[in-house]
Amino acid sequence: MSAIPPAPHVLVADDEPGVLRFVSHALTRAGFRVTTAEDGTTAGAMLADPNERFVAAVLDCSMPGATGPEVVSEMRRGGNPLPVVLLSGDEEYGRSAAGDAAVRLLAKPCSVAELVGAVRDLLAGAAV
Numbered sequence: 001m002s003a004i005p006p007a008p009h010v011l012v013a014d015d016e017p018g019v020l021r022f023v024s025h026a027l028t029r030a031g032f033r034v035t036t037a038e039d040g041t042t043a044g045a046m047l048a049d050p051n052e053r054f055v056a057a058v059l060d061c062s063m064p065g066a067t068g069p070e071v072v073s074e075m076r077r078g079g080n081p082l083p084v085v086l087l088s089g090d091e092e093y094g095r096s097a098a099g100d101a102a103v104r105l106l107a108k109p110c111s112v113a114e115l116v117g118a119v120r121d122l123l124a125g126a127a128v
Helices: 017-029 040-048 068-077 092-096 112-125
Strands: 009-013 033-037 056-060 084-088 103-107
Touching: 009 017, 009 040, 017 033, 017 056, 017 112, 033 040, 040 056, 040 068, 056 068, 056 112, 068 084, 084 112, 103 112
Parallel strands: 009 033, 009 056, 056 084, 084 103
Antiparallel strands: none
16 A cells, blocks of 8 residues: 655644634645644744745735745745745735745635635645
């Protein structure tokens, strides 16, 4: 018998409990393993942890501690090319991610199909 490969591991960070539950549930139902963080500082620390094996992250643009774009900037400075979906109701954040092919901006609220599609599209373009 062959072993079942582990589900792709995604970090989801949002300070709004309802959004965190929605995103986590949608990705879990789509076959991902999800770990959550309630602020940008925690998300940044988890993404910097070499023992974590995330294939992607879904980050709120506006969180306490560090914004989603700040977490992405710190990741990129550290050489981490991890694909990221940024969730925001503010177009200004979209400009901060311009030019990074591994970042997608989704407006809140988004549908399950939009969310899961964005994560899958990013993973299809990444060497995971």
